[in-house]
Amino acid sequence: MISKQHIINRFISYVTIDTESDPESNTTPSSEKQWDLANKLAKELKDIGLEEVTIDENAYIMATLPSNIEEDVPTIGFISHFDTSPDFTGANVKPQIIENYDGKDIILNAAENIVLSPDYFEDLKLYKGQTLITTDGTTLLGADDKAGITEIVSAMEYLVQHPEIKHGKIRVGFTPDEEIGRGAHKFDVSKFGADWAYTMDGSEIGELEYENFNAAGAVVTIKGKIVHPGYAKGRMINSMYIAQEFINSLPRLETPEHTSGREGFFHLHTIKGDVEETQLHYIIRDHDKEHFEARKEVMKKLASEINAQRQQEVIEVTIKDQYYNMREKVEPVMHIVDIAEEAMKALNIKPIIKPIRGGTDGSQLSFMGLPCPNIFAGGHNFHGRYEYVPVESMISAAKVIIKIAQLIPTKKF
Incomplete structure (x- = not known):
């Protein structure tokens, strides 16, 4: 399927680029450094074989994986943001890879006595035996939402390389400034041209959300x-x-x-x-x-x-x-949530359907005419030094994207 090392390498290549957004700025993107990753992503999407790759004057990126079937099916999209939160520094991120996590305390930074402990962060216990990527305790990691970008790019690359997997037209979108509430402000829904989309911006494996603050x-x-x-x-x-x-x-x-x-x-x-x-x-x-x-x-x-x-x-x-709460826009088209749930169950992932205690680009996009539930990206403890992501969760999220793409041609709309 998708190579574990390939996922790790791609993710690290993203998080080591500082893309912290700036709430005091009135420009889009709000920080000039977001262009560094935006330009890299646009090139990478072309390199893996996507078509209609565009990056506009505000750093919004869109691309297309063309349909490889004859029948007419809905166009779906997958969206993530490439900025990181200004709540904690995203400069000079030094990821640490913890192989075969033993379930015990992880020393993030011995010199400063910074410890990632399952006694405090109980979710760690879910990932014993897996590979974790953590910070060095001095920065955030950026899994929010560079894990989502990693998953989308990796899933699209896999579908390009495996044309035997049948799917309709898929659109990809990457946005700046989500962390300061502006990720969808200049997103061109008409240009994107999808019937609906999914943001890959959730946390724990299995999360599926269509209700937010x-x-x-x-x-x-x-x-x-x-x-x-x-x-x-x-x-x-x-x-x-x-x-x-x-x-x-x-x-x-x-x-x-x-x-x-x-x-x-x-x-x-x-x-x-x-x-x-x-x-x-x-x-x-x-x-x-x-x-x-x-x-x-x-x-x-x-x-x-x-x-x-x-x-x-x-x-x-x-x-x-x-x-606003996207629920009122998603409930009339609940089949889009049902398809994501079906994809997870087909992969033996238990869906966790719950309200988001936050917001995503999807909440604004839903009110702009693009219904957009949110799917897990795998990271935990966002916006701070204790952020981490299990590599296996990122692989699972990429598989969910692929499975959703496979399911669309099997449905009647």
Whole structure:
């Protein structure tokens, strides 16, 4: 089937290229360095034999594997993103390969005493005896979502090399800036031309998702007044204290570290401030649309109450929606989920159908007219130093792509 070493080599060639996206930038891609991998991928798609390979002025990549059957069947797509999260550095990634994992602690970095332990990360226990790729403890790995890219490219290469496997037309798409919520913003759905697609952007082997958070970003700006501290009584307004009041007034247990499943949250991820001005950057998440809207109102109402108490406008909340729950767009075409589930079962992979506690390009693409469930890519502990991916999971994901391609001609639409 697909060579284990081939998968490893391809994945490492991707993750050692720094593609961290930049939320402060207004360009697309948001960081110039994303072009390094984008150009490499465009060339590689041509080299493996795909057709209609394009890369546009915003680094969106598309390619085609032509149909090798006579009958007319739906065109499907597979999509992944090549940027990595700005939450943790993606520069100078030094992957470590752990052969035949023994189920014990993995020393990522002895000098800094950084340990990847199954006592804390219990999912590790699922992969005893397998080959893991980890970080060296000083960077993220980039399996989110370079594992997905590895799987798509490897599956397409295999299908090119094995024309005896019958399939319809397949489109491939790679995007920048997914990690900062802009991965689908300039994706040309019409040009892509697929009836539906799958993002390869999930985690644990078997994950199959068509429900995600509704998402918004909130910026809370608090204005203070600086006065010499020796003469400040009755005059100084310390914006940081007001910020503290705002933070403590939100529900204490509705944060990421206290929620799971379909429970939503408020997540404070950045604070910048001094006496004169403090900014709080939040993300708001909820699977339920009504609860999502209510969360936004809670923040606005809290700001109004603080302003009323102080009898002046000291706090302002600006909220911008980012993406919505794709479930309402996928449920009317549930056969696309059923096909992915059937493919997994045919490969003896147990489907894990659950809501995404996050978002993918697929959530936005679904609202742009391209229904797009999400399939596992295999990585764990995204966005940090403890990220890892089992090689066997990447091989399994590539096999799922191939099996979906095989199943399409067998269906009636």
